[in-house]
Amino acid sequence: xxxxxxxxxxxxxxxxxxxxxxxxxxxxxxxxxxxxxxxxxxxxxxxxxxxxxxxxxxxxxxxxxxxxxxxxxxxxxxxxxxxxxxxxxxxxxxxxxxxxxxxxxxxxxxxxxxxxxxxxxxxxxxxxxxxxxxxxxxxxxxxxxxxxxxxxxxxxxxxxxxxxxxxxxxxxxxxxxxxxxxxxxxxxxxxxxxxxxxxxxxxxxxxxxxxxxxxxxxxxxxxxxxxxxxxxx
Amino acid sequence: xxxxxxxxxxxxxxxxxxxxxxxxxxxxxxxxxxxxxxxxxxxxxxxxxxxxxxxxxxxxxxxxxxxxxxxxxxxxxxxxxxxxxxxxxxxxxxxxxxxxxxxxxxxxxxxxxxxxxxxxxxxxxxxxxxxxxxxxxxxxxxxxxxxxxxxxxxxxxxxxxxxxxxxxxxxxxxxxxxxxxxxxxxxxxxxxxxxxxxxxxxxxxxxxxxxxxxxxxxxxxxxxxxxxxxxxx
DNA sequence: GTTCGGGTATTAAATATTTCATATATGACT
DNA sequence: AGTCATATATGAAATATTTAATACCCGAAC
Numbered sequence: 001x002x003x004x005x006x007x008x009x010x011x012x013x014x015x016x017x018x019x020x021x022x023x024x025x026x027x028x029x030x031x032x033x034x035x036x037x038x039x040x041x042x043x044x045x046x047x048x049x050x051x052x053x054x055x056x057x058x059x060x061x062x063x064x065x066x067x068x069x070x071x072x073x074x075x076x077x078x079x080x081x082x083x084x085x086x087x088x089x090x091x092x093x094x095x096x097x098x099x100x101x102x103x104x105x106x107x108x109x110x111x112x113x114x115x116x117x118x119x120x121x122x123x124x125x126x127x128x129x130x131x132x133x134x135x136x137x138x139x140x141x142x143x144x145x146x147x148x149x150x151x152x153x154x155x156x157x158x159x160x161x162x163x164x165x166x167x168x169x170x171x172x173x174x175x176x177x178x179x180x181x182x183x184x185x186x187x188x189x190x191x192x193x194x195x196x197x198x199x200x201x202x203x204x205x206x207x208x209x210x211x212x213x214x215x216x217x218x219x220x221x222x223x224x225x226x227x228x229x230x231x232x233x
Numbered sequence: 234x235x236x237x238x239x240x241x242x243x244x245x246x247x248x249x250x251x252x253x254x255x256x257x258x259x260x261x262x263x264x265x266x267x268x269x270x271x272x273x274x275x276x277x278x279x280x281x282x283x284x285x286x287x288x289x290x291x292x293x294x295x296x297x298x299x300x301x302x303x304x305x306x307x308x309x310x311x312x313x314x315x316x317x318x319x320x321x322x323x324x325x326x327x328x329x330x331x332x333x334x335x336x337x338x339x340x341x342x343x344x345x346x347x348x349x350x351x352x353x354x355x356x357x358x359x360x361x362x363x364x365x366x367x368x369x370x371x372x373x374x375x376x377x378x379x380x381x382x383x384x385x386x387x388x389x390x391x392x393x394x395x396x397x398x399x400x401x402x403x404x405x406x407x408x409x410x411x412x413x414x415x416x417x418x419x420x421x422x423x424x425x426x427x428x429x430x431x432x433x434x435x436x437x438x439x440x441x442x443x444x445x446x447x448x449x450x451x452x453x454x455x456x457x458x459x460x461x462x463x464x465x466x
Numbered sequence: 467g468t469t470c471g472g473g474t475a476t477t478a479a480a481t482a483t484t485t486c487a488t489a490t491a492t493g494a495c496t
Numbered sequence: 497a498g499t500c501a502t503a504t505a506t507g508a509a510a511t512a513t514t515t516a517a518t519a520c521c522c523g524a525a526c
Contacts, residue, residue, distance in 0.1 A: 070383060074464055078387050080379070101376070125365055128358035135368050142375055143334070146313065149382030150303060153425040154311050156482070156513095183503065192386040194484055199505060231307055389483095389512070416473065427514055432475060 016086045017060045017113065020137070024130040025123075033123060036116035042106040044181065051103040057114040061085035064110030065172060065181070067190075068145075069103040079190040081145045082107065082182070084172045088137045108181050144171070151230070152192050160191045161201045162230040165211065169220050176220040249319045250293045250346065253370070257363040258356075266356060269349035275339040277414065284336040290347040294318035297343030298405060298414070300423075301378075302336040312423040314378045315340065315415070317405045321370045341414050377404070384463070385425050393424045394434045395463040398444065402453055409453040 021030045038057075042048050042064070049059065051071060061083070068080040080102055083089070089104060124131040151163040164187060169176055184202075188195040205211045210226055212219040220226060251263060271290075275281050275297070282292065284304055294316070301313040313335055316322070322337060357364040384396040397420060402409055417435070421428040438444045443459055445452040453459060 072383070072387075076387070078383055080383070121365075125361040128361040128364055131361050131364055131368075132354075132358055135364075142379075145379060146375075146382070149379070149386055150305070150311055150313070152387075153382055153385030154305075154309070158482095184505095185503075195504090196485085196506085197483065200483095203505080391512095417475095418473075428473090429475085429515085430513065433513095436475080 015060075015062070015113070017088065017115075020133050021130060024133065025127055029123060029127070033115060033120055036119045038114040040112050040114065042110045042112065044106055044108055046106045047103055048106060048110065048112060049100050049104040051100055053100050055098060055100050056117060058117045058120055059089040059104065060113040060115065061087050061089055062111040062113065064106060064112075065108040066110060067105050067107050067182075067186070069105050069189075070101070071103070077189050078192070079186060081141070081148055082168065082172055082190065083141060083144075084174075085110070085112075087141065088134060089141070107186075155230070157191065157193050157197050157201055159230050159232065160193065161187070161198065161205070162226045164191055165205075165218070165220060166223070166226055166230060169223075176223065178218060179216050180218050181216070248293070248295070248346070250321060250348075253363065253366050257366065258360055262356060262360070266348055266353055269352045271347040273345050273347065275343045275345065277339055277341055279339045280336055281339060281343065281345060282333050282337040284333055286333050288331060288333050289350060291350045291353055292322040292337065293346040293348065294320050294322055295344040295346065297339060297345075298341040299343060300338050300340050300415075300419070302338050302422075303334070304336070310422050311425070312419060314374070314381055315401065315405055315423065316374060316377075317407075318343070318345075320374065321367065322374070340419075388463070390424065390426050390430050390434055392463050392465065393426065394420075394431065394438070395459045397424055398438075398451070398453060399456070399459055399463060402456075409456065411451060412449050413451050414449070 018030060018034070021033065048066065049055075049057075051069070063085045065082060065084045066089070067082050070078045070080055072078060124134065148163070148167065152160055155163070168180070169178065172178075182190070184198045185195045188198045191198060202211070202213060205226075206213045208225075210220075210222045210229075212221055251267070281299065282288075282290075284302070296318045298315060298317045299322070300315050303311045303313055305311060357367065381396070381400065385393055388396070401411065401413070405411075415423070417431045418428045421431045424431060435444070435446060438459075439446045443453075443455045443462075445454055
């Protein structure tokens with residue numbers, strides 16, 4: 001983790017969070033928030049927020065990819081969702097709990113802003129329209145998680161892996177050809193199956209020509225077939 | 234569904250929704266909302282809100298038990314969660330979407346209040362503190378769903394059924410002995426497995442003495458063992 | 467009173483998944 | 497260049513789950 005408190009890493013005037021804010025809030029008000037903001041860079045693998053730690057900040061992911069990781073009481077890691085910036089990471093994890101329910105871990109190098117949640121919350125309570133917008137954004141991610149989990153809980157591994165590939169392609173990397181920084185083990189933690197099963201399934205999709213695997217690179221050749229497998233579960 | 238627009242079914246002064254509201258809102262303001270409220274009773278099995286229909290109302294469940302049901306594009310029913318009143322049913326399903334993402338269906342007879350969401354939203358935008366509280370409540374249910382789904386996606390059927398029994402006991406019926414109105418098929422839709430598997434697992438738990446089944450009645454004899462099975466997955 | 471449909475229950479066979487053992491490849495570090 | 501840890505890959509055995517077939521019970525409808 002690198003702290004650049006003295007200089008500005010990202011241009012705040014380009015910030016999406018600010019864009020939302022100033023739709024509903026005068027510049028001076030926003031400045032109060034901005035002063036509490038802390039620009040940071042995280043390297044792949046670094047923990048941005050740790051499960052169980054106090055929630056003192058709301059997090060805005062400018063750039064990069066993170067995983068929301070939950071370690072259950074058996075010590076098993078479970079990936080709740082994977083998201084790419086720009087995105088506000090709040091909601092159940094950050095908005096209302098005293099302690100973080102999940103960890104947020106960088107899967108690729110990330111640029112983030114941390115906002116002091118106390119300052120933010122008191123400003124939000126006076127500014128319903130902004131709050132509505134923020135909650136709406138934060139809720140979006142939640143909805144996405146729910147639908148991920150519908151897939152995971154009610155489909156077999158073929159369908160789950162298809163869903164994850166579609167999700168990564170459409171919502172994280174936004175292209176059909178991407179470098180997958182997640183390991184097979186991490187995909188297994190996301191899909192809720194053994195890593196062997198992930199490998200077998202990916203190999204099968206590769207052999208059938210639905211996807212092409214070149215080391216870390218994945219190319220989705222036949223999105224229709226993938227969606228068909230997803231549909232049939 | 235029974236409409237009692239002329240008379241009052243439930244006592245509004247006892248309403249939990251009102252309680253939240255008047256913590257942050259003068260009586261006159263609340264009256265605006267109350268005037269748009271519509272008290273209704275639903276019988277077991279009736280659809281309260283239908284997936285795909287327009288979201289015109291926010292729903293407050295006074296009394297009873299509902300299931301959030303999602304019908305996927307293969308026509309398969311999936312139960313997202315089961316909740317008992319009093320509870321505000323909002324969040325992703327109702328707050329921000331033009332159309333309901335899920336259906337809400339009465340599992341037992343229910344008393345509900347429907348609030349016009351337009352009126353409510355405009356009042357909320359002017360009243361950040363109330364909004365925060367409502368969003369917090371709505372988010373709670375979401376969190377619970379997420380943890381349900383962690384269970385479903387990352388455990389095998391024994392663990393899932395255990396989790397569902399624990400959940401029903403602790404959060405829905407609030408006692409270790411309850412009349413389960415859900416059919417085995419519905420439990421299967423919740424657990425994400427075949428109904429045969431539900432029956433086999435429940436029978437097994439029954440034989441092992443962990444639970445006792447008398448027709449529709451379920452008694453949890455050994456909560457520790459159930460939690461142990463849940464933990465081991 | 468009979469029929470019908472739905473819920474409950476059980477089994478065997480087919481299929482899916484995990485576990486375990488093992489092997490190769492890769493990158494980091496010395 | 498060698499060592500270590502980790503990721504990838506594969507196959508066989510053990511286990512879990514679904515599917516399909518069948519049967520019983522019970523309440524609603526005729």
